[in-house]
Amino acid sequence: MQFPNASNVPVNMMYPTDFSYWEKLKAFVEYEPVEAISPEVRGILASIGIVKGVPFEPDAAAKEALNRAVETAPKMIFASRMEGRADGRDRYYTDRQYLNAWAGADAAWFQPSYLDVHQRATYFQFAYSSAPAMVKDTIKEGSKYPFTPKDKDGDWLEGSNTYKLHLPAHIPAALYWAVTIYNPEDGTMPATEQPFPSRNQYDRVPVNADGSIDLYFAPTKPDGVDEKSWIQTLKGRSFIVALRLYGAETEFYDQTWKPDDMVKLK
Numbered sequence: 001m002q003f004p005n006a007s008n009v010p011v012n013m014m015y016p017t018d019f020s021y022w023e024k025l026k027a028f029v030e031y032e033p034v035e036a037i038s039p040e041v042r043g044i045l046a047s048i049g050i051v052k053g054v055p056f057e058p059d060a061a062a063k064e065a066l067n068r069a070v071e072t073a074p075k076m077i078f079a080s081r082m083e084g085r086a087d088g089r090d091r092y093y094t095d096r097q098y099l100n101a102w103a104g105a106d107a108a109w110f111q112p113s114y115l116d117v118h119q120r121a122t123y124f125q126f127a128y129s130s131a132p133a134m135v136k137d138t139i140k141e142g143s144k145y146p147f148t149p150k151d152k153d154g155d156w157l158e159g160s161n162t163y164k165l166h167l168p169a170h171i172p173a174a175l176y177w178a179v180t181i182y183n184p185e186d187g188t189m190p191a192t193e194q195p196f197p198s199r200n201q202y203d204r205v206p207v208n209a210d211g212s213i214d215l216y217f218a219p220t221k222p223d224g225v226d227e228k229s230w231i232q233t234l235k236g237r238s239f240i241v242a243l244r245l246y247g248a249e250t251e252f253y254d255q256t257w258k259p260d261d262m263v264k265l266k
Contacts, residue, residue, distance in 0.1 A: 019063060021070045022048075026056045074125065081122035082149055082156075082184060090119075097154065097261050098146035098243070107132040126187030126240075140174040140247045147242040149184055152261035157241065159190075159233035162218035165241065166260040169211030174247030176201050179215055181231055181239045190239060192232040200244075203228050217241070217262070 015021060029037065029045065029052050037045075045051070048066065049058050058066060084090055090103040101123050105111055107130050109120040123130070133142035151157055171177045178200035183190055189197050199205050205213055206226045214229060216222050217239075221230045233239055243259050251257035 017070050017074055019067050019070070022050070022056070022058075022066050026050050077121050077125050078185065080118070081125065085118075092146045093255065093258055096258060097148040097150045097152065098259065099148060101127065101145060101147065102130070102135050105135070107135045126182065126184070128187075137253055139250055139253070142246075142248065144245045144248045144252060145242050146245075146259065147182075147240050148262060149238070149240045150262070151264050153264070155264070157217075157239050157262060159219055159237045159239055160235045162216065162222055162265045163262045164265055165215045165217070165262050167213045167215070167243075168257060168260070169208075170251070170257065171201075171213070171245070172249035172251040172257050173201075173245040174249055176246050178244040178246075179231070180242050180244060181217065181233065182242060184238055184240045190232075190234050190237065192234060194232045197231055197233075199228065199231055205229055222265075 016024065025045070029042075029050055034042075034052060042051075049056055049062065084099060085103065090099045090101075092098040092100050103116075103119050105116045105119050109116045109123075109130075134145070136142055149157060151163060157163065165179065167179075178198055180196075180198035181190060182188065182197075199215055205215070205228050207213055216225050216230045217233050218230065219233050219235045221227065221232075241262060245252060
């Protein structure tokens with residue numbers, strides 16, 4: 001399967017994808033106390049020559065293999081995240097495209113009987129940190145971030161197209177809500193002409209008669225659409241849409257309120 005921007009993945013990853021990755025990892029091992037890294041992980045690092053207090057000097061063959069690994073692994077992680085989990089555990093809804101970056105794990109990425117290294121890898125490829133409040137299902141506290149890389153038909157979101165997102169009335173966010181787009185490769189925000197590729201309740205987005213909100217995504221503002229209802233995209237570039245709910249309320253958890261899927265307009 002061809003993923004959007006796959007030929008250029010990763011583009012601006014938050015970690016390097018050349019040999020400097022291993023050099024930075026070696027520096028980290030040297031700087032941190034031994035207890036900062038589990039013995040099992042230290043054993044894995046030792047197998048490729050990274051040991052605290054010992055020079056890291058891979059020969060040509062080892063260096064070539066390490067380069068190949070750090071070039072290939074991020075692409076595999078990216079493909080896995082974009083396609084979604086085979087077990088479907090990362091789906092927020094059975095009838096929507098939205099995914100859960102945590103997929104039921106706690107803030108330390110533990111499932112009931114194991115450490116979810118798969119989910120952790122996909123998360124940290126486009127995020128910097130996690131926190132318990134982001135994972136716990138607490139009413140009117142913390143934050144939730146349903147996100148989608150696909151439209152209603154299951155096609156990848158592509159910045160050359162025009163999309164509409166309908167948010168039903170009474171968005172269940174006790175603090176505030178926001179809709180933001182991100183680059184799928186690394187979680188950065190697209191560099192468009194708008195100050196931020198995002199809209200939130202403080203932007204005074206126009207509200208429909210029934211209290212619902214419609215947002216539009218396109219490289220240029222669609223005719224007849226209010227400026228504050230439009231989020232600019234980049235032509236030829238895929239993107240992710242995240243619904244950010246701060247202080248998520250009961251209606252979010254019991255799913256009596258759900259965001260519509262992204263709809264591609266003709």
